[in-house]
Amino acid sequence: MAMDSIAIIGAGQAGAALAARLRQAGFQGGIDVFGAESAPPYQRPPLSKKYLAGDWEQERLWLRPAQFWREQGIALHLGGTVEALDLASRTLRCGGRRHGWRKLALTTGAAPRPLPAAFAGRSNVFELRNLADVQRLQPAFLAGRRLLVLGGGYIGLETAAVAAQAGLSVQVVERASRVLERVACPATAAAIRALHQRHGVLIHEGRTVVGTEGDEALTGVELDNGLRIACDLVVAGVGVAPQTALAEAAGIDCDDGILVDAYGRTSAPDVWAAGDCARFVLGGEPARLESVQNAIDQAEAVADDMLGQGRPYQPVPWFWSDQYDMKLQIVGLNRGYDAVVSHASAKGESHWYFRADRLISVDALNDGRAYMVGKKLLEAGRAVGRGEVERPGFEPMQLLRDQAEGRLR
Incomplete structure (x- = not known):
């Protein structure tokens, strides 16, 4: 086992982002990525949209061209299931073979119920x-x-x-x-x-x-x-559940996901988790996010922490869904909301969620301006109340002007 080797179990969006970030950040040790599917890391959202409709060729799904993994010295172990982890010896077993690691990331994702x-x-x-x-x-x-x-x-x-x-x-x-x-x-x-x-x-x-x-x-x-x-x-489409069986069998703490702290660290030393399988505290409450944004951003935060450059991961989540000619864009988390203010726009509509008179999320349907404004305000941590959104003649851009002029807390 190389003393500076990192193993990543899960070759989806999070696993691919984590491996790429390690190299981008200057890590020169061995990187082994294990994926149960035979296909190289690919995008999942287009599966039920562009790819199913026949609008995309298979190669457009790939997250990176094949030569990227070779040139970066990232070993892809595809088409085999990791059967067991041994935390004491820092080894994993895949396809009957043992592989050693110095640090480990679990990006095992979620699977249909x-x-x-x-x-x-x-x-x-x-x-x-x-x-x-x-x-x-x-x-x-x-x-x-x-x-x-x-x-x-x-x-x-x-x-x-x-x-x-x-x-x-x-x-x-x-x-x-x-x-x-x-x-x-x-x-x-x-x-x-x-x-x-x-x-x-x-x-x-x-x-x-x-x-x-x-x-x-x-x-x-x-x-x-x-x-x-x-x-x-x-x-x-009856929902998914986090894939935690491997972590649980190894004695890693799990509860509706692999439990991690703000840096993506699990209960086991030198073991991290990111993406759909990871459950962490966000805004004071447990959260497990199933989105491309979270898979990438949390994986990159974990990669940084593995290299001693960690920062707490506290995202403002965002998500999208394309249906017919409608683009639904969501920013923030609407859990626990107690009020919604709705507005129509020229081509769509937006719905602004509040909890205790503070903006927590926005749904924008064919209203990119409302989404952009909501995203900027939530990322800036501005305390937008219902009154600002309910006022007559509401215009989302006015909120940004209010922010720039110091009229928002």
Whole structure:
């Protein structure tokens, strides 16, 4: 084992960003990245959008060209699962071989929650977590087919949008009282629902599947209100769970994610975690963020800390979702909000979340100006109250002028 070697388990967005940052920061030791998939590190968000629609070739998904990893001396160990960690000997076992490390980063991500037994193993039921999933779905993704989407979260709705535009007949079943219930206010959810309905998508909210039809393939479902829906294929977007099994087996503290401090350090010496699998304290409350922004930024913060250049990671999260001709941009965390102020713009709308009369998040639908203003204010830590946003003739740019002139705290 090289005394300055670093191993990274997980070859997704966070693992790739961490490895690249180590080299950028001047680390000259060995870097080994372990990924269960055979594909090199790639972007996941386009899987349910551009790639599924056939607008992107596979190579456009790659985070870096193949020569980057060779030129940077970063060893990719792909297509094998890391079976075990030994923290005492600082080794890991992958494909029956042992690899040593001096420092370790866990970027194991998240995986789809198990499907209900009635859906598991069916030949026409698909999940969209990785490249192989989408490649398996694409041949069946044909105009005229009847698609049933389970789950009204971002993955399910983005898939529904691509399918509707491709000429499929689409229905969405969401067990919660509305789509995006966990992540968006009723006004944002209503706008997204109306958008899909305008494109012919049928959405069944507050409904559960109580019966299924078909043998090897699923041919239809029955909902708890007695409605029967025939289908040719099913996409399940029922949420994900952090991949913590490896860390837990090694004795690393986990609770809905691998627990880390503000520097990404786990409970084990010289072991860090970043990305979808990591749970840390943000704004005084536990948080586990599933976004490209967090995967990259937290991974880079971890890389810096591994090299003794650490800084506390306290991000202002941001996220986006493209559906039809609508771009939803979100900045901040809306958890615990007690008020929402909504505004229409020339081409879209925005929803401003408040907690104890302080701005905490903004949803912007085709309103890039509102998103940009909200992002700048939240990053600057300005205490924007409801009064500033509720005033007659509200114009987002006025908030930046108020900030520049010292009228915001």
